[in-house]
Amino acid sequence: MPGTPKALRPRKTPRQKRSAATRDRILDAAARVFVEHGYAAGTTNRIAEEAGLSIGSLYQYFPNKDAILLQLARRHVDQGRRAVAEALRSGLPGTWDERAALLADTALRIHDGDARLHRVLFEESPRPPALLEEIRRLQDALVEALAELLRADPPVRGAGPDAAGARLTAWFLVAATESLTHRYLADRPTPDVSAFRRELIALLTAYLHRPPHDGADGP
Template structure:
């Protein structure tokens, strides 16, 4: 992608089935290694060993471990984008509390992999400007979508739909990330209900008293 430093660009774009399989093998092995060892100790030697490849074979596809991490992070971003697009294609419910549930489910679905891997990708590893731009573009598109829904909903009265939409998207993403990292409860359904209630109250506050 334009803007990605050369040192973080993959070295080979697979054109044959075997090359594509090898690339997937490397990425799957890397995910396991980063989950077990973290960013600092997740070396290319460990990744190559986990993938059953020589270090030279790995370097034919990726120049270093951060290039592998970047590819894994981009896949996470694409996964979240596809989930949001699929939710829109299916058609959104009319009631806002049900729409809030959809937003929570998209956030949970985007984090449905190993939370430790997500932590390595977005807390421990370097994030180049190109990846930050992709993350911002995804957030902006979601905020724009939610702001449009707020404006179209005749039951919603918020002074600034764009700001409220930002709060909704940021809360869904940030709290889901923290929940899966901290696991204050093993009951994911309880978290889902609490977060849905919070997002609903941002739009429909409880009456005073």
């Protein structure tokens, strides 16, 4: 992909089922290795051994472990894109309380999986501009969809935001959900995911139902 340094690009794009299966085998093995050993100790030798391949076979697909990590991160972003598309395609619920719950549930589904792998992918591994752009496009698509809905069906009746206000509100909803979900997975202040979900939905709904801003500056 344009914007990805050559050292982080896969060495070949599988065009046959067998090659695609081997690539996926490497990626799945890498995920397990990074979960168990972390970024620094997650070597290509360990990944090849976990995948049941020779190191030479692994290098036919990826030049180094950072290229493997990048593909794992891209796979995560693709899963997120599909989750958002599925949520929008299935039809949005009728109330903003239900929509806040859907936003929280979608974020948790996108980030479902091992928290350790998530930290390796998005806190320890390289993130070239091309990947950051993919993540930004995913977030922007959700912001725009929510902004359009906010203008058509404002949470506070008689106080529909203008285009700029709707986009800002939508951005706050997406950014808060994404950031808090990331921090929850990193810090695990409680092992009870349902408790985190309840608190996140409470925060989002309180924000949505806040009194309309009167336009005055200051606190």
